[in-house]
Amino acid sequence: MTSLNPTMRVGDQIVESLIKHTGISRKEADQKAIEMLELVSVPQPEKRVRQYPHEFSGGMRQRVMIALAMVCDPQLLIADEPTTALDVTVQAQILDLMKDIQQKFGMSIIIITHDLGVVADVADRLVVMYAGQILEQGTTEEIFENPMHPYTRRLLGSVPRLDMSKDKPLNSIDGTPPDLYIPPKGCSFYDRCSDAMKICKDNLPEFIEHTDEHRSRCWLNHPMVIMKKDTKGGQA
Ligand code: SF4
Structure with missing residues (x-):
């Protein structure tokens, strides 16, 4: 939304x-700019290349940014909160566009987002991060169906659903x-975790593999702790 230079024409x-990274001529680059705007479905691209960012809506500016990111045929596009501040209709259009581009170019996209x-909607694989650490990773389907880390469970639990009672407050995660x-010595989620045990405070949990594709980092899932709970029924 604000990454475009407001003093320069979009084209x-x-x-x-293009000129900086591919060394093509000005004439070729002008033509390619029009093609790129067309690719991201900006209407009347020949006219739009001569306009300034303030003449574009938020969604259109986002399309221009995607065009700009794609001009050098990247194998990987990193999109940091690509739909923040867009209304839901435009958000859906941008996500459809990204899916389209990913298919067309056979590239990968990493999306960084807080929006589950x-x-x-778009991710094949999901990495849940907290305080700079990976806490859980796997296919999106697996994690949504069977979240293994307390933080992931709390995140999913905090998404409002239509079947929730209107009288109850929305779920949130206490603390900061x-x-x-x-940096904490042990589990980074310790202060906010309702399942925390003594072992969590000073010992960083290892990754536990749940399936070939799914792993999480929590003492609750560690075989040693599961065994201790089974035999003593107490906290590790
Ligand atoms: S390791 Fe302990 S504190 Fe961290 S998420 Fe698991 S149970 Fe909670």
């Missing part, structure tokens, strides 16, 4: 990138993330 921004609806200037 010039695409052309600048976006994840469910740890201060990363003083």
Whole structure:
């Protein structure tokens, strides 16, 4: 939304990138800029390349950014919160566009997002991160159906659903993330976890493989702790 240079015409921004990275001529770059806007479904691309960012809506600016990111045929596109601040209709259009482009170019896309609806819609694989650490990863389907980490479960539980009672407050996760200037020794989710045990405070859990594709990092799933709970019924 704000990444485009407000003082430059949209076409010039695409052309600048092309000339800088591919060394093609100005004339070729002008033509390619029009083609790229067409690719991301910006109407009247010949006219739009000569306009400034303020003449575009939020969704159209997002399309221009995607065009700009695609001009050098990347194998990987990293999209950080690509639908933030867009209304839901435009958000759906942008996600459809990204899926389209991914298919057309046979490339990979990493989407960084807090929106689990976006994840469910577009991602094949999901990595759940907290305080700079991976806590769970696997296929999106597997994690949505069988979340193994308390943080993932709480995240999924905090998504409002239509069948929820209107009288109850929305679920949230109490507390705040740890201060990363003083990183925790043990599990980074310890202070906010209702399942926390003594072992979690000072010992970083290892990854436990649940299936070939699905793993999580939590002492609750560690065989040693499961065994201890089974035999003593107490906390590890
Ligand atoms: S390791 Fe412990 S504190 Fe961390 S998420 Fe698992 S149970 Fe909670």
